[in-house]
Amino acid sequence: MxxxxxxxxxxxxxxxxxxxxxxxxVLLWLAFLIFVFYRFTQYFS
Amino acid sequence: MTTLDxxxxxxxxxxxxSFGLWRGRGSxxxxxxxxxxxxMPWYAMGLSIMATQASAITFxxxxxxxxxxxxxxxxxxxxxxxxxxxxxxxxxxxFHRSGVYTAYEYLEKRFDARTRALAAVVFxxxxxxxxxxxxxxxxxxxSVIFGWPDRFTTAIIGIVCVIYTTKGGIPAVTWTDVLQMxxxxxxxxxxxxxxxxxxxxxxxxxxxxxxxxxxxxxxAVDLKFDPGNRYxxxxxxxxxxxxxxxxxxxxxxxxxxxxxxxxxxxxxxxxLFNAMAKVPMQFFILFVGxxxxxxxxxVPPPMLFDTTAAKAVSADRAYPGVEAKYQAAWERRKQAxxxxxxxxxxEDKPKLAAALGDYRSAQTDIDAARSTGIRLYEKSKHQKxxxxxxxxxxxxxxxxxxxxxxxxVIAVIFTAAMSSSSGELNSLAAVSVMDIYRRHFRRDATxxxxxxxxxxxxxxxxxxAVIFAQYAKNLGxxxxxxxxxxxFFYPVLLGVFILAFFFRRVQGGAAFWAMLVGEAAIVACxxxxxxxxxxxxxxxxxxxxxxxxxxxxxxxxxxxxxNTL
Numbered sequence: 001m002x003x004x005x006x007x008x009x010x011x012x013x014x015x016x017x018x019x020x021x022x023x024x025x026v027l028l029w030l031a032f033l034i035f036v037f038y039r040f041t042q043y044f045s
Numbered sequence: 046m047t048t049l050d051x052x053x054x055x056x057x058x059x060x061x062x063s064f065g066l067w068r069g070r071g072s073x074x075x076x077x078x079x080x081x082x083x084x085m086p087w088y089a090m091g092l093s094i095m096a097t098q099a100s101a102i103t104f105x106x107x108x109x110x111x112x113x114x115x116x117x118x119x120x121x122x123x124x125x126x127x128x129x130x131x132x133x134x135x136x137x138x139x140f141h142r143s144g145v146y147t148a149y150e151y152l153e154k155r156f157d158a159r160t161r162a163l164a165a166v167v168f169x170x171x172x173x174x175x176x177x178x179x180x181x182x183x184x185x186x187x188s189v190i191f192g193w194p195d196r197f198t199t200a201i202i203g204i205v206c207v208i209y210t211t212k213g214g215i216p217a218v219t220w221t222d223v224l225q226m227x228x229x230x231x232x233x234x235x236x237x238x239x240x241x242x243x244x245x246x247x248x249x250x251x252x253x254x255x256x257x258x259x260x261x262x263x264x265a266v267d268l269k270f271d272p273g274n275r276y277x278x279x280x281x282x283x284x285x286x287x288x289x290x291x292x293x294x295x296x297x298x299x300x301x302x303x304x305x306x307x308x309x310x311x312x313x314x315x316x317l318f319n320a321m322a323k324v325p326m327q328f329f330i331l332f333v334g335x336x337x338x339x340x341x342x343x344v345p346p347p348m349l350f351d352t353t354a355a356k357a358v359s360a361d362r363a364y365p366g367v368e369a370k371y372q373a374a375w376e377r378r379k380q381a382x383x384x385x386x387x388x389x390x391x392e393d394k395p396k397l398a399a400a401l402g403d404y405r406s407a408q409t410d411i412d413a414a415r416s417t418g419i420r421l422y423e424k425s426k427h428q429k430x431x432x433x434x435x436x437x438x439x440x441x442x443x444x445x446x447x448x449x450x451x452x453x454v455i456a457v458i459f460t461a462a463m464s465s466s467s468g469e470l471n472s473l474a475a476v477s478v479m480d481i482y483r484r485h486f487r488r489d490a491t492x493x494x495x496x497x498x499x500x501x502x503x504x505x506x507x508x509x510a511v512i513f514a515q516y517a518k519n520l521g522x523x524x525x526x527x528x529x530x531x532x533f534f535y536p537v538l539l540g541v542f543i544l545a546f547f548f549r550r551v552q553g554g555a556a557f558w559a560m561l562v563g564e565a566a567i568v569a570c571x572x573x574x575x576x577x578x579x580x581x582x583x584x585x586x587x588x589x590x591x592x593x594x595x596x597x598x599x600x601x602x603x604x605x606x607x608n609t610l
Contacts, residue, residue, distance in 0.1 A: 004139055004546055011310040019313070023130045026320050030126040033324050034278070037119065037265040044258025 046443075050452030057228070057456035062463065065221025066213050075495045078214035079146055079475045081305040085216075089223050090315030094293075094302050095322060096222035097465045099229055103330060104458050105182050109350075109434035111334025112341075115262040117276045121579070122327045124285025128293055129320035131286075133313040135546055136294045141309045146479045148300040148542070155545040157553030158484065163560055164538055165480035168297055169473060171534035173506065176469040177513025178530075180206065182435070183462040184514070188353070199514040202462060207507030210467035211500045215305060218468045225457070225464050232457045233329055239446055240336045245343045252386050253339040259385065259401060260408045262335045265328065275577045284579030287586055291535025295542050298472035337441050342382045344445070345375055348418045350436035358422045367421060371414035378407035466510065474502035532581045533571070537563040539582070540589020548594060555596035563589035 013022045046054075072078040085093075110118050136148075145151050149168065153161035184198035210218065241250050248256075257263050267277040274280065293299045293316070306312030348371045349355040358364055381404040388400040423431050442454050478499050483490075490498075537560045544551045544559070566588040567581045576584070 004549075008138070011308065013310065013314070019134065022317060023134065026126055026130050026317055029321055030123065030324065033328075034123060034266065037328065038268070041264050041266045044254060044263040045261060 046451055046455075047448040049449045050455070053449050053452035054456040054459075057453060058459055061224050061228070061456075061460045062209050062213075062217075062221055064224050065217040065219075065464075066209070068216065068220035070217075072214040072216060073496075074492050075146075075478075075499060077216065078496055078499055079301065079471070079479075081214075081216040081219060083305060084307060085219055085305040085311070085315075086307060087311040087314035087318065089219055090302055090306055090312060091318035091322075092226040093219040093222035093468070094299060094315060094319045095326070096226045096229070096461070097298060097302070097468050098323070099226065099326070099461060099465075104454075104461065105438055106435050107327070107330045108334035108337060109437035111262065111331040112338045112437045113432075113434055116265045116328070116331040116335060117267060119265050119324070119328050119331055120267065120276045120278055120281030121285055122324050123278065123281035124283065124287070125289040125323050126320035127282065127286045128289030129316045131290060132294045133316045136300070136542070137303055137312045137316065138309050139546060140300060140304060141306070141312060145304075147297050147476050148295055149297070149476065149480045152541065152545060152556075153484075156541075156556045160541065160553050160557045160560070161480060162485070163557060164295075164541060165476050167534050167538060167560075167564075168295075168476055171530060172296065172298060172469055172473055173509055174513055174530050176466055176473065176506065176510040177516075179462060179466045179469065180510050181514035183458050192352070196515055200511055202459070203466075203507055203511035203514070206463045206466050207470065207504050209463060210470045210507070211503045213467075214499075215301060215468075215471050218464065218471055219302070219305060221460070221464050222468070225460050228453075228457055229461065230326075232454055233326075233333065235450060236442075236454065237329070237333050237336065239450060240333065240340055240441075243340055243445055247383075248339075248343070248386065253336060255389060256342060256382055256386065256404075257335040257339050260405055262338050263332075265331075272580055273575050273577055275579065280577060280579045284577075284582050287539060287582035288532060288535060288579060291539035291582060291586070292531060295535060295538035296472075296531075297476050298469045301472045301475060302468070334438065337438060340441065340445070343379055345372070347440065348415055349422065349433055350440045351433040352436075354422045354431070354433060357425050358418060361421050361425060363421060364418075367414060367417045371411065371418065374407060374411035374414050378404065378411055381407045470503050470506050470510070473506040474499045477502040477506070529578050532578045533567055534564075536567060536582045536585025537589050540586040540593065543586065543590050544593040548590075548597075550601075551593050551597040552600070555593050555600055558596050559589045559593035562592045 013019050016022050016025060074082075076082055107118065140148060140151060143151050143154060145154070147165070149161045149165040152164050180203050181195065181199055183202055184195045188195050188198060213221075241253065244250075244253055254263070267274070269277060270279045271277060272280075303312040303315055306315060347355060348368060349358060381400065385397075385400040385404045388397040419431060419433070423429055439458075442451055446454065478495055482498060482502075483495060487494075540563050541556050541560050544556050563585045567585040570576050570581055570584055571578075
């Protein structure tokens with residue numbers, strides 16, 4: 001298994017410095033949403 | 046509809062596509078027509094990608110889904126942000142830097158012409174069916190409001206859509222989507238405010254939420270792992286990720302959107318914007334559906350929301366009895382809902398438990414009566430699997446929304462259907478021209494010729510969509526039907542792109558045969574097992590990868606035996 005050369009990061013994102021940090025922020029947002037929805041489900045059922 | 050509704054509706058339907066056509070004017074080359082000359086900013090791409098999914102189906106079927114089944118459908122979208130992160134780091138830079146028009150063109154660069162052709166055909170079959178469903182959805186609106194036959198309305202919508210798409214190309218589609226998404230967001234907020242304001246005196250927003258939750262309509266997250274359960278956290282995260290990877294990474298209608306970006310970074314931002322906004326938006330739409338359910342606790346809902354079905358059932362001799370049971374169950378549920386609401390405020394636990402039991406029991410009764418009504422209809426039509434989920438929200442809108450808002454909601458649904466369908470038609474034309482026509486039939490024609498052919502293919506696919514739409518009414522909930530069709534075809538596309546991106550040793554022959562084995566595996570799952578359809582995405586993609594590697598190993602030339610003499 002090998003990564004293609006086209007995947008190299010050549011431009012930085014406008015925020016958070018690196019694309020890896022942006023990706024982590026998106027995944028943390030998802031985790032937060034799931035947690036909130038889970039608590040929502042528990043509370044109202 | 047009132048005069049004000051008509052004015053709002055016609056103005057919106059004319060204004061939104063006109064804005065898109067104006068912003069996207071001047072498509073004189075194939076590159077401009079299919080890729081907008083690679084000039085789009087991230088926010089336009091992000092909103093356009095969202096708008097393609099937020100079609101008329103989203104409004105009509107998702108709200109109805111919440112009414113019938115609660116909010117658990119939101120879990121279906123949990124895999125989407127995961128997929129967006131993966132794709133923004135992989136597919137976006139790879140496709141962008143390869144300079145391709147379509148995703149399948151890359152497969153020829155990486156594998157061979159037949160793998161590209163097979164992937165293109167799989168896409169054309171899948172998307173060709175889905176676009177038919179997208180065109181059918183708003184026909185429901187017209188059939189409920191005006192009583193026009195579905196066939197007539199699908200034909201009208203299809204023709205308007207084809208004219209608009211043929212003229213504007215992808216730039217017009219994208220800019221139309223931007224405006225449309227702004228109106229959709231406004232429409233959703235307005236819809237929620239309206240439904241809450243229509244609750245009876247004494248029922249606050251908090252009460253409404255409580256009453257929805259008490260009968261499981263707010264069951265957004267289910268942690269229990271069950272492969273036979275369509276929607277739970279695990280099927281959403283794992284199956285949903287694979288489905289979203291297949292949809293956004295391998296479906297030309299989406300790939301084409303981020304190929305229009307000014308740069309790799311702009312395209313990546315467009316996808317990640319979608320990753321953050323999509324799940325809350327779906328939650329919100331489902332919540333509106335749950336509130337519609339609460340509204341109908343206090344206002345009698347029809348037993349069958351589809352007026353045509355209701356009329357057919359009313360001729361049955363058993364109908365009066367079933368209808369009487371339904372009305373009695375509704376009356377009992379209404380009283381139980383008021384009693385429960387009162388009980389929860391006095392904090393008397395035994396009384397609360399009794400009221401809750403009564404409320405849930407009444408809900409079970411009304412569900413049973415409604416099921417009997419549906420069975421009566423199925424019996425009269427000699428068909429199984431009928432449901433009227435797609436009619437619920439529009440019945441509510443047309444009967445209870447104030448003047449002006451009805452016109453706006455219907456206009457949003459119409460433009461959403463046209464916009465998402467036009468994007469799909471544009472991508473179908475792109476694949477038909479670039480991957481089939483130019484590659485296999487006419488390789489050296491002028492740019493003007495391909496532009497002309499692209500427009501003809503757009504019109505041809507529009508005609509096909511209208512024909513297929515005639516059968517969409519038999520596919521149950523439209524939103525589920527779209528996703529089920531996708532789960533039959535996306536996995537093999539996803540599998541072959543995983544092989545293309547990450548397994549450099551795998552060559553064309555192995556990839557081609559692995560795709561066929563993968564599709565056979567999905568068909569076998571559907572016919573021989575009870576596995577929920579979201580898991581087909583995982584199974585199909587893994588089968589393609591495993592068999593691709595296996596075929597690759599078997600087809601590698603063996604080293605010549607050493608001469609020992």
